[in-house]
Amino acid sequence: xxKMVCACAMFIGFTTMASAGESGIASYYQNPYYGGLIAAHxxxxxxxxxxxxxxxxGRSAIVKIVDRGPFIRGRIIDVSPAAASVxxxxxxxxxxxxxxxx
Numbered sequence: 001x002x003k004m005v006c007a008c009a010m011f012i013g014f015t016t017m018a019s020a021g022e023s024g025i026a027s028y029y030q031n032p033y034y035g036g037l038i039a040a041h042x043x044x045x046x047x048x049x050x051x052x053x054x055x056x057x058g059r060s061a062i063v064k065i066v067d068r069g070p071f072i073r074g075r076i077i078d079v080s081p082a083a084a085s086v087x088x089x090x091x092x093x094x095x096x097x098x099x100x101x102x
Contacts, residue, residue, distance in 0.1 A: 021098060021099070021100050021101075022076050022098070022099050023055070023076075023096070023097070023098045023099075024074065024075065024076035024077075024096075024097065025074050025075045025076065025094055025095070025096060025097070026052065026054075026075065026076065026077045026078070026079055026087075026089070026094065026095050026096075026097040027070060027072070027075055027078050027079075027093060027094050028078060028079050028080065028081055028083070028084035028089075028090065028093070029069070029070070029078045029079075029080070030080070030081060031066065031067055031080060033066075034066045034067075034080070035080070035082065036064075036080065036082055037061055037062065037063045037064065037079075037080060037082055037083045037086065038063055038064050038065075038066045038067070038079070038080045038083065039052070039063040039064070039065055039066070039067070039077050039078060039079045039080065039083060040065070040066070040067035040068055040069035040070060040077065040078040040079075041065050041068070041069075041076070041077050041099075042068060042069065042070075042076075044065045044101070045065070046065055046066060046067075047064065047065065047066075048064070048065045048101060049062055049063070049064050049065075049101075049102045050062070050063060050065065050077075050099045050100060050101050050102060051099065051100045051102055052077065052079060052083070052087060052097050052098075052099050053097060053098045053099075053100070054087045054088055054089060054095045054096070054097055055095070055096040055097060055098060056088075056089070056095050056096055057087075057088050057089075059086065059087050059088045060087070061079075061083050061086040061087050062102065063079055063080070063083050076097070076099065077097065077099055
């Protein structure tokens with residue numbers, strides 16, 4: 001029983017910590033069903049709003065999770081072209097970002 005409680009506590013702690021703030025690479029993608037400031041994330045629930053901070057230039061945007069992805073190793077979030085423009089990395093295609101759940 002003690003092992004089960006410890007395992008559950010660790011799982012809850014790790015998932016909460018991961019969704020509270022992640023750092024990594026962002027890219028952008030086109031979603032034919034949604035427009036505006038949207039994004040794809042592997043685990044965050046749909047409808048979650050996150051603040052994306054571009055660590056390369058200091059720009060930030062609040063995006064809504066509407067899709068799953070990215071599916072390329074090392075990337076933590078895919079944002080829409082509109083969000084990539086706001087964040088200032090549309091030309092470059094990739095950016096170092098930090099995301100925080102709001």
